[in-house]
Amino acid sequence: MVVNCFKHHEMYIRLQGLQIALATVLPNAEHRVCSRHVYGIWKKKFGDLDYKPFFWKVAYSYTKGEYKLHMDELLLYDREAYDALLAAEPEHWCQAFFSKTGRSANCNNLSESFNRTIKKARELPFINMLETIRRQAMMRISRRFKRADKYIMQFPQRIAYVLEMNRKNSKDFQIMLVYLATMQFVPSMTFVENQKSMLLTTIKLQCG
Structure with a gap:
């Protein structure tokens, strides 16, 4: 228990020293x-x-x-x-x-x-550590490239899911055209008879 307390105390002292060093070397840096x-x-x-x-x-x-x-x-x-x-x-x-x-x-x-990905590599000697990190980065880039190359959808999976949910929800909306006095286009939204009704464009026509 004493060892653990000492470790935390030592870490606290190091953090204090780091804050002082940053304030001295980089006085305008945002902490x-x-x-x-x-x-x-x-x-x-x-x-x-x-x-x-x-x-x-x-x-x-x-x-x-x-x-x-x-x-x-x-x-x-x-x-x-x-x-x-x-x-x-x-x-x-x-x-x-x-x-x-x-x-x-x-x-x-x-x-x-x-x-977290370089946790094991950090235990190696300096040159070996850098070489291991370089290989890990290259392997990750290669895996991502192969995965993206096989992907046939127009959008990434998460974005496609959001768009699909919006598409399903949009079926409850209705397009309404309102004719008013002048020729202008004003986007707005309204609700009619407790149904979701989106007024995509208000068309104002010149009378007379």
């Missing part, structure tokens, strides 16, 4: 934290599934107003959870505080997925 890791720590005390939506609503808030709205909802639900989440410094992992120049999202899943 962000993976929201999934923040949630992993936060849910140790607030692990009930009812808390999960509150966290991710805050994390994916696009504006400060939306962020405040979701934080107020959490405050009404549980003051202690609100204080704990506020202490986690949301400005580093909530989208509402991200600059417009940044391109990364809340979670660094892409980096973690790559790190």
Whole structure:
């Protein structure tokens, strides 16, 4: 148990040193934290599934107003959870505080997925590690190329599924033409007799 505590303490010291180094070498760099890791720590005390939506609503808030709205909802639900989440410094992992120049999202899943694939290679000597990673990347590119070459559909499978669902849902819509006073085209939507009726185009005809 003492060894584990020492390891965590040593890791904490290293992270502090890394933050100081980044602030010195890259003073203008924007510092962000993976929201999934923040949630992993936060849910140790607030692990009930009812808390999960509150966290991710805050994390994916696009504006400060939306962020405040979701934080107020959490405050009404549980003051202690609100204080704990506020202490986690949301400005580093909530989208509402991200600059417009940044391109990364809340979670660094892409980096973690790559790190997982090279986990065994990282145990090798430096040159062997690089060669192993290079081979893994080439094999992956080759597998993806063969898979894409055999694919005969116009769109990827996931996109095709979304389009097909939209096509099925669209059968409940009706096209309506409304004749008004002038010649203009105005897209809009209306509902008639409790049925989904989409007004794709409003045609206004010149009278007289």
